[in-house]
Amino acid sequence: MTHLIIFLFFGALCLAGAVNLLVQRHPINSALSLVVVMGSLAVEYLLLGAEFVAAVQVIVYAGAVMVLFVFVIMLLNAGEEVRTKGSRVAMLFGIPGMLVGSALVGWVLIERTGSQTVAAGALPGAPRTIGWLLFHNFLLPFEVTSILVLIAIMGAVVLASHPDTDSGKKKS
Amino acid sequence: MAPISTLHYLVVAAALFILGVIGVLTRRNVVIVLMSIELILNAVNLNLVAFSRIWGLHGQIFAIFVITDAAAEAAVGLGILIAFFRNKETVNMDEVDLMKW
Numbered sequence: 001m002t003h004l005i006i007f008l009f010f011g012a013l014c015l016a017g018a019v020n021l022l023v024q025r026h027p028i029n030s031a032l033s034l035v036v037v038m039g040s041l042a043v044e045y046l047l048l049g050a051e052f053v054a055a056v057q058v059i060v061y062a063g064a065v066m067v068l069f070v071f072v073i074m075l076l077n078a079g080e081e082v083r084t085k086g087s088r089v090a091m092l093f094g095i096p097g098m099l100v101g102s103a104l105v106g107w108v109l110i111e112r113t114g115s116q117t118v119a120a121g122a123l124p125g126a127p128r129t130i131g132w133l134l135f136h137n138f139l140l141p142f143e144v145t146s147i148l149v150l151i152a153i154m155g156a157v158v159l160a161s162h163p164d165t166d167s168g169k170k171k172s
Numbered sequence: 173m174a175p176i177s178t179l180h181y182l183v184v185a186a187a188l189f190i191l192g193v194i195g196v197l198t199r200r201n202v203v204i205v206l207m208s209i210e211l212i213l214n215a216v217n218l219n220l221v222a223f224s225r226i227w228g229l230h231g232q233i234f235a236i237f238v239i240t241d242a243a244a245e246a247a248v249g250l251g252i253l254i255a256f257f258r259n260k261e262t263v264n265m266d267e268v269d270l271m272k273w
Binding site (some may be wrong): 148 | 175177179180181182183184186188189190191192193194195197198199200201203204206207208210212214217221222224225227229230232233235236237239240241242243244245246247248250251252253254255256257258263264266
């Protein structure tokens with residue numbers, strides 16, 4: 001019962017944070033509500049028994065990625081967003097498309113109510129188990145991901161570096 | 173003791189996904205669009221971890237890979253945003269029309 005209450009509270013908090021992210025007009029407020037979403041999702045992962053994923057969620061998402069977002073918002077000094085009416089074609093196709101998509105998702109969820117339930121913690125995602133899987137069964141994807149991160153770092157440095165000092169030559 | 177079924181998590185993930193899609197489609201600020209993409213990726217993660225409770229731990233491994241990709245995507249996306257802001261002094265999506273026909 002306690003688990004259900006915790007689940008409902010943090011699920012509602014997560015969705016409220018997501019709605020607040022869309023409603024707020026200043027990017028800083030959106031970033032802070034995204035932190036709320038990440039934190040409550042970490043609690044949901046803990047409820048699912050995924051301890052390592054919850055820790056990674058807090059450290060990587062709520063920590064590193066959000067600091068990056070806040071840093072860029074501060075750097076660009078992005079002010080409040082001015083709303084426009086949007087194009088009429090987007091309204092004409094977007095709203096029915098959104099309704100159809102939502103109805104489809106809801107229908108799939110209702111059709112598949114026979115999903116199994118497993119007691120919480122039946123499959124513990126302890127760091128030891130995850131690490132063993134990661135370094136045995138998934139070693140190649142793990143290494144490929146490290147190359148991907150390396151490429152992303154180099155891409156970010158090249159993109160964000162000043163045009164005068166790119167291609168490795170410092171002119172100034 | 174009412175156990176939390178997988179469907180509960182799927183509902184939360186679907187709602188999060190739809191909110192993320194709405195954010196990507198409606199907001200003008202590029203930073204908020206990137207944040208909405210993070211929302212979508214988080215919805216996928218919640219699905220993966222929820223299904224990993226039934227089908228084994230591989231879902232959690234994939235969730236970790238998705239988190240890594242999301243961090244890489246945020247770094248590159250924000251780098252592109254900074255490079256763009258340096259050229260055009262704006263962060264609005266609808267003013268990004270360099271490649272518009």
